[in-house]
Amino acid sequence: MIANKSIVLQLTTVLGLISVLFLSCGKQPLNSSEVDPWKKMELIVKSIPETHFSNKSYSVNDFGAVGDGKTSNTLAFEKAIKECAKNGGGRVLVPNGKYLTGPIHLESNVNLHLEDQAEILFSTDPKEYPLVHTSWEGTELMNYSPLIYAKNKTNVAITGKGTLNGQANNGNWWVWSGGKEYGWKKGIPSQNDPQNREVLIDMAERGVPVSERVFGEGRYLRPSFIEFFECNTVLLKDIKIINAPFWIVHPIKSNNMIIDGLTINSHGPNNDGCDPEYSQNIIIRNCTFNTGDDCIAIKSGRDADGRRVAIPSKNIIVQNCKMIDGHGGVVMGSEISAGVNNVFVENCSMDSPNLDRAIRIKTNSKRGGTTEDIYVRNIEVGTVRECVLRATMTYNVYGGQEGKFIPSIRNISLENIKVKNGGKYGILADGYKESPIQNITLKNVVIEKVDSLYSLKNVKNVNFLNTYINGKKVESIKN
Template sequence: MKNKLYSSLFGFSMVLVSAFFANCFAQNGSTAILANPWKVKQQIEKAVVAPVFANKNYSIVDYGAKSGGVVNNSEAFKKAIEACSKNGGGKVIVPTGKFLTGPIHLDNNVNLHLEDGAEILFSTKSSDYPLVRTSFEGTELMNHSPLIYAYNKKNVAITGKGILNGQANNDNWWYWCGAKQYGWTEGKANQNDPKNRIRLVESAEQGVPVEQRVYGEGSYLRPNFIEFFGCTDALIKDVKIVNAPFWVIHPMKSTNVTVDGVTVQSHGPNNDGCDPEYSKNVIIKNCSFDTGDDCIAIKAGKDADGRRVAMKSENIIVQNCKMLDGHGGVVIGSEMTGGVKNVFVENCVMDSPNLDRAIRIKSNSRRGGLVENVFVRNIEVGQVKECVLILDMFYNVYGNQTGSFIPQVKNIVLENINVKNAGKYGVLAKGYKELPIENVILKNVKIDKAASPYLVENVKNLQFINTFINGKKVESPKEL
């Protein structure tokens, strides 16, 4: 049942508005954070301290690395990282030049530092990437190693002004997705063959232990580019990342992660810029995302595997970032089974004719999951294709996605948002009658152009406060 407009006036002062927010959500037990969410954000920032490293340098050249982009320098990287970690940590230096390598596995107290002019070229031979514990689209498995990987490590970093080049294109990695636009042709194997992605999803549903979900060579499940798996105190700073096989930056089950000043330019399939999953205390700031999928997508596992892990992603901060091409600027889901809590987005610019949405939350009744406490402020949106805010609880991919796990979304606040062109809608929200989307507030939002102010179904307590769309003040819809 769709909500219809009705007329009402809001004469709140700033104090009353703050009280209004708290009162609206009091029944959900979230009063404390909703009364002053940005104070909570400051507390999270204080808790996330970037790692510090010993003042020791280990140049890969001293361990046999050769520039030129022809010789595979995997052993040189491995030796330099081992020596660095064994001796108390420091910087593993990649000097100016082009250095070809297979996967790089980081160790405790190691900062992989790319000097200005340095470029790491990653092998496009899938056989160069051994099996490790990782994940694919929200399901854990044994698969090709990510290009840069740290497993259960502490105090690790990737820094510097250099370039990380995955060298993925339509001739390698990308065509594995099975889409013709990425180089796949009839007769080529791909991830959608029944023995590959489908078998992985079924094995998770059947409770097969992760160690027995063995894929890798011949399975066509692409590896993540950078993955911190089970790490504490991790940093990625200043590097430029291009041409990823799959998800670009993937903090997985990690705590205290900072992504600062990173540039992502990668337009392949599923090339999300940064995907924190089952992770806590993550700050993404001063970054630029120009991607083939979501710029930032916060995850928490998928379906049965997400319920097995049962771990939230929480305390995620996104600030001072620029979003260009992508399916969404800041997205939650669709792999959100474990739940997502306390997300803060501020001072970002989102603008591209190829950016579909600004803020997006997506799930379905196979995924389920609870998303709560999402706060967005001070955002400048130039142009998006579909809408500023979309809450889609019927997201569908890979065929039938219906089940018995109804997702829940509540406490979404957008304030001080300026939009030139929202595309089709200001707000598009579709929830379930059995479990409506709850508590969505837009305050001080100005949308110059939208084909329609909003389209909502099964949304409880949608509030527009001092919000203007197409030059007209938007009144809150009355719940029927």
């Protein structure tokens, strides 16, 4: 039965994607009256298959799990998941209680389901996390397993209203960031030591095979929380996630994923809420993000590694989400070397004095890549600290971020946006003289209060249509 459903799902996906491809052929300018990107978005949504599972259920308690918050349940989770998969799949049930465990590795056709009062507490002992093929800040490597990990799996889910607690605020993970605000002191090893981050980046630049980029013990690069690596047809539904070591939800090289109803509250270092990387056909909807870094950050690899993999992230859809704290609401970059296109954001609210920007694109001439066709509509913004839209080709957070790979940014549309306090700028954008940012359109946008209308450097064709900033109608800029 599962096999037959799988065939139907695959056929549905293929037919849907053929329709999308027809729409994509013969690209036209953003302002062409013949182009309706939102209809294209609807086709993408219809093309994404949903997960289906057998009605069999396997309680982790039946495999020896104890929900006392103290007993290690790593083996019990492993046994339950393997038994479920062996018998054709179904639901692995986590009953109410607190379950301490090491990493959880999922299998195809398995739905890990948490009851409402269930909480999974993840160990902060690095020795419990084996080396796996993963990614760190856009560079592939062999490193500590993510807390929840699936590689090359199909039809897999995590559901239920329980809580996933990474406990990173109580252990090693946050200290390893090297941030004094997270407990780091001089003499404590961190990811910033020369043999860690810098060595990994150098390996990628020299083309060292991923299998030889072995990190883990003694290297202090934190694992992601939830990572689906080269997976297809995935569902994350309703769960709460707190205290993540690093990036929180990380689909990498994955397709056809629905992330629905998540509540993410984690203010640690690099605690991006969701980071689709080299991934396509991803829906993020009905989620709340309250994070220590970007709420949503769409990625496609860093520098040479991104160009080696060369898979753009595209067809990313964000709907009905709430963004509270974070560096940005919906962000593209900075690990963006393989490019990003077809991003759709609609019906979201963003509001916090600790939210820096609503929409952000960040790249530089080491990253390169093309970011294009970004569509945003029906957004309510209360307060952002810096600006409503930020697009930069000179992102330089770590220093030394200049190279010979000139990026491109084009076709950004914001429509029906209401902003109470836009911070310093309505638009803050800087391109290169040889590669200006092109085609920014604001239509039916009202920014009630902002220090300056915009700051633009090497930007061409900025269209303000029925747009009012600080109570005045803004005229378009043609150059």
